[in-house]
Amino acid sequence: MSVTDPESIDWNVRLDGLIFDFDDDDLHDQRHARPAKPEAMELELTVALGGRCQIGDYTSDPFDHLCVECLIEGYSEGASTLYRTAWHLDRHGYETSPTDPVHPVYHIHFGGNALKDMEEYGHHFFLDTPRIAHPPLDVVLGIDFVLSNYFPNRRTRLMSDYATYADIVRSAQRRVWRPYSHAAARWWQRSRQPAEWSGSAVWPQLVPLRAG
Template sequence: MSFRNERAKDLRQLSQVLTRVVGGDVNTSALESVISQLQNKEFIPVLKDGSTNENIWGYDIVNFKMPLDTLSHVKPQDITKGEVILNMKLRAKIEDWNTFRDPFIELAYNVMIKGVGLRTYHFGFHIDKHIGQADTKEPHPIYHLQYNFNPTKSNNPNLGDLFYIDTPRIMHKPIDFILGIGFLTSNFFPLAFESLKAEREYVKLQENYQHAIWKPYFHTLANQWKPFAPDNITWSPINDICPIFT
């Protein structure tokens, strides 16, 4: 419970920072049930196969919303406002936190972008963890980003001149809700992102979760070209490669 309480405390801190810095533009109420579940010793998240384990932690976030504030070059041109909607599921082993092992068992980070104009438009993408060996010809990076141009699952979506196929699956680093806030705001609400970067609590949370989640990912990648040493790292600054690093 101490581990789960720490994750709940971190989400509570982020919720408070979002409320103070961004205000009513984000619905932090979507985090309340998540925080309560993490603090409930009777709640154990269920895995895809239906099993449970007291050493597994995780959460489901339902309909977290924030404004779409990057409407430059938007098409169709009648769109006047937009919204970003996040639904996500995370399952992980407690013992793999802050190690060099893969921190997650399951991850589904599903984003839908809604634009409102003369009618409502949608597109989406997901970042998830590929589990198992699917019978497919396409490579599946274990963590990947994939676009979805029918996020409402309409039986007859209006795709216009769009050509939609199931690929590509673009290699992407793993992401939880805390790191995901940096990802979403930097891309879709940059004014909020700049304000958040000025908050000490937000920066510390980002540093802690980058250490726990991204460090093993990038160390594993870098090990492909071993040995690697600090003296060999001349491509800088790191923010040119990944702007949401803190």
């Protein structure tokens, strides 16, 4: 089949349940965890995203939907209770679903869908807010996010010993984070050229500049 306009093609990717096991060194890094002394911990990463094909670098939002779920489960030393925590990052479809004025288009949020079926919440509230502005994550950046935050020593070894990994992450950052960063930076530019991706959609907390 001949495609005359590649940018008219939509794409979708889904990564289901990629498991990361914590070894003894990884668990030691969680020395401030509560309950203390976690053991037998694992992290499950799920990523679903899609967008429109584009030739060359993206200058606008590369995705039209995105959801990243990070679920961590494990036990505390000597206890039989299974503990769970989770993070959720998604793209709010502001084009079709207007919401409150400080709802970032890409935001990370504690909890998410992974904690909805818990029967016990202890002394915790799980609230809808805050939704913290965060750069979008594709599959590569989602994996690197997990390694950076939960397995930093492994990431350091990958970056130093495997040039291919660094190249893959660098390419993903350029493809995904470059347009996001430019959208935010344009907020402070007094250019009359129209922005393809609005800085206020990236960081809605930004206060408009004074005239003059």
